[in-house]
Amino acid sequence: MKKLFKKIISLTYLIIFLFGFFIPFNQVLAQDANNQLRIVADKLNLKLGEDIFITAKTYQLSNKVISFQSSPAEGIVFSPSICTTDGNAFSTINSCQVGFGSTKEGTFKITASMVYNGTTSSNEIEISITKDGGVIKNCPTGQILVNNICTTPATVKPTTDTTYTPLAPLPGLDKTINTTGECPFGNYLNVIIKLVLGIAAVLAMVMIVMGGIEYMTTELVSSKESGKETIRNAILGLLIALGAYLILNTINPKLLDACLDKLPEAKITILPYNQNINSYMQKTSGNCSVITSGECSVENLKNIFGGKADKASMICNVESGGIVFSKSNSDYCSVGQTTFSFGLFQINLLAHGDKIPSSVGNCTDLFITSKGEEIGVGKKGYVAKDEKSNFSHYDCKLRPERGDDYNKCSAYLKTATGNLSVASKLFQAKVFEDWRLSDQGVCPAAFQ
Incomplete structure (x- = not known):
């Protein structure tokens, strides 16, 4: 029984504390009367002499006297002109009705009003009365039909307002945020971080209070130790939260700065076509050694590269490891990954x-740029570099109608005879210059 009583007291204190912190009593108990009175008519377009009911509804209010008026008032009959809402205090909505009729045509503004907490609140509707009860179909020039009433539309001026207004105010944050100012998103996140720390402090205080209540309301040594442990853990958690922020801010305040405004702008430059470059992709790994057997052995390459067969063997090892049918893992088009x-x-x-x-087969002009432009000498290049002239990607794609030619030509290059034949032509034209850019970094001995 004693433990149950202790738990009830602790829970009550906790609820009161949280309720008072997050929802102040003056805001909970205050009600806006203007949002608690509404009137509804059975119809808004009446025939002359037709009678209807107008219903007044109050929200969370009972036994309220509602009075009705019309503008203009001539020819209007309310029966009665005052009504009292239901007396059920437990009902969300209470209502009362009055009869309405008119002996004249026109548009009438019906106003219902009541007094609540010394303040008069009201609500309005408009009712149109014609001989046949018909709907107005045409309005004068410059007006539009709204609820069967010809109304001059309001002029909406274009706005360039770039401020952001939170749905609910946050402590430490202005009511509005200028999104065109310096680092708006980062400033917003910094406020959120501080707000989270504040919430952590509040929760720590709650746990300290609960631990204190547990310590004071028991005589058992074990329960007192439990209360002290709760207090210690709450203080430790608060110190960790504050310490993390303090340490990061001490090391470098920019670690807490989430500003994205200063990110570097990426720029890509397409270099002119250069037929003498076999690959712009620099090798970062590879075996720079002579191959002793197979198609790329020095003995096998002497007929093509003569006295430089050993260097050619090194390049072959770096490029493919001596594998005849290999294909590149880096030299491919950005479109289609070809x-x-x-x-x-x-x-x-x-x-x-x-x-x-x-x-x-026809192995020329197999590719175009991503925009469909021709690639070649005097045409568009296909090597894209960033603003620092570092390689970015290959801006190319295979022509859709050249798939068969591509398969034949790539198959030819994946044979030893075909690949060595083209390599021989490149060597005779410019020795090993076509491989220098990609291979010299990892195998400088081959270019000495």
């Missing part, structure tokens, strides 16, 4: 398709 470098020396089909024999 690979264009194949085989032992990773021959670039996009740049060197013209060096493949015509008997294989």
